[in-house]
Amino acid sequence: MPVLSRLVFASPRPLGWWRLRLLLLVVVCMLLAVPGARAQAQGALQEPDYPAMAQKWARELLAQSRSETSQSLRMEVTAGALDSRLRLAPCGNVEPYLAPGARLWGRSRVGLRCVDGMTRWNVSVPVTVRAFGPAWVVRGQVLAGSPVTQGDVVSTEVDWAEDSSPVLQDSTQWLGQIAARNLSSGQVLRQGVVRPAQVFQAGSQVRVLAQGAGFQVSAEAQALSAGVVGQLARVRMDSGRITSGTVLDAHTVKLDL
Numbered sequence: 547m548p549v550l551s552r553l554v555f556a557s558p559r560p561l562g563w564w565r566l567r568l569l570l571l572v573v574v575c576m577l578l579a580v581p582g583a584r585a586q587a588q589g590a591l592q593e594p595d596y597p598a599m600a601q602k603w604a605r606e607l608l609a610q611s612r613s614e615t616s617q618s619l620r621m622e623v624t625a626g627a628l629d630s631r632l633r634l635a636p637c638g639n640v641e642p643y644l645a646p647g648a649r650l651w652g653r654s655r656v657g658l659r660c661v662d663g664m665t666r667w668n669v670s671v672p673v674t675v676r677a678f679g680p681a682w683v684v685r686g687q688v689l690a691g692s693p694v695t696q697g698d699v700v701s702t703e704v705d706w707a708e709d710s711s712p713v714l715q716d717s718t719q720w721l722g723q724i725a726a727r728n729l730s731s732g733q734v735l736r737q738g739v740v741r742p743a744q745v746f747q748a749g750s751q752v753r754v755l756a757q758g759a760g761f762q763v764s765a766e767a768q769a770l771s772a773g774v775v776g777q778l779a780r781v782r783m784d785s786g787r788i789t790s791g792t793v794l795d796a797h798t799v800k801l802d803l
Contacts, residue, residue, distance in 0.1 A: 593634060600656040600671035601625035603642035608650055608675070619679040619706060625656075626672035637663035650675050652707040677706040681713045681734050682720065688729040694720050694740055704734050711736040745796035746773040754781055754791060756801045773799070 604623045612621075639662035648654055655670040682699040696717070706713050714720045714735045723740040733739070746752060746769055754767045767781040773793040780790050781799055791799040 594640070596634075596640070596658055596669070597625040597627055597671050599640065600642055600658060600673060604650055604656055604673050604675070607644075619677040622676040622678070623650075624674050624676075626674075628669060628671060632669065634667055634669070635660070635663055635665035637661075637667070639663075645670075651677070652710065675707050678703050679706055679713075680704075681706065681715065682717070684729045684731055684733045684735070686731055688725045690725050690727045692725050693722055693743060694725055694729075694735070696721065698729075699735060709734070709736060711738050713737075714740070742775045742777060744772050744774050745793065748772055752779075752781060753798050754783065754789075754801060755794070755798055767799070769799075 601623055604625070605621075608621050608623065612619075637660035639660070641659050641661050643657045643659065644650070645655070645657055650673070652675060654673050654675060656673050657668065657670045659668040660666050680701055681704045683702050683704060684698060685700045686698060688694055688698050699720075704713075714737060720735050720740045722743060724743050726739055726741045729739060748769055748771050750769045750773070752767055752769050752773070754765050756763045756765075765783060767783050770780040770782055770788065773779045773796070775793050775795065777793055778790045779793050779799055780788060782788050789801060791801040794800050
């Protein structure tokens with residue numbers, strides 16, 4: 547009975563072999579779990595989205611501080627990225643702010659400073675503010691020195707914040723005025739691109755109007771300087787007296803009493 551003998555007298559495997567196998571299984575499981583744990587730790591320590599923080603703060607500030615003029619404007623705020631080389635220390639409280647004299651209009655920056663952390667830091671995030679609203683835009687070409695007429699422009703929506711100069715929203719601010727420089731198609735009528743027209747020359751005969759509480763007096767006079775609507779001009783009265791007044795039109799100068 548050779549086979550039976552081998553079955554009866556075969557020695558069992560040592561108990562230490564099973565312990566070694568169990569230990570190897572535990573080690574493999576730990577190795578498989580390390581990458582996941584490391585990823586979770588990295589996610590927990592991921593740096594906050596500071597550009598998004600600056601963008602949200604800028605939007606809220608614009609909503610709170612909008613003037614009566616800007617109520618009709620459609621505001622948009624986009625934030626750029628921080629320098630990728632920056633490594634900011636963890637912070638319990640980050641405070642957004644605007645630098646003195648800075649304005650949320652066009653290209654600007656929002657400052658972020660750590661006020662509660664082991665390491666204090668201060669950075670700035672680039673932001674772009676767009677303010678869309680109606681404006682008058684040149685639809686042809688207007689040469690410098692030429693009057694701007696209603697037919698030279700068209701009303702359309704533009705980004706008011708694209709330039710720091712105020713938009714001439716009211717047609718009375720530009721109609722009949724003179725182009726200060728050559729104006730090309732698509733150019734927005736803003737402050738500085740037009741100037742008041744000269745309506746009389748020095749030596750012209752004008753009417754001087756003086757108004758007060760309950761009275762109005764007019765007299766003839768001679769202009770001693772060129773007359774530009776809305777600006778001061780010097781005149782000589784028939785009596786020889788020289789005075790200054792605001793030019794109302796091509797024939798009238800108003801004295802301020």
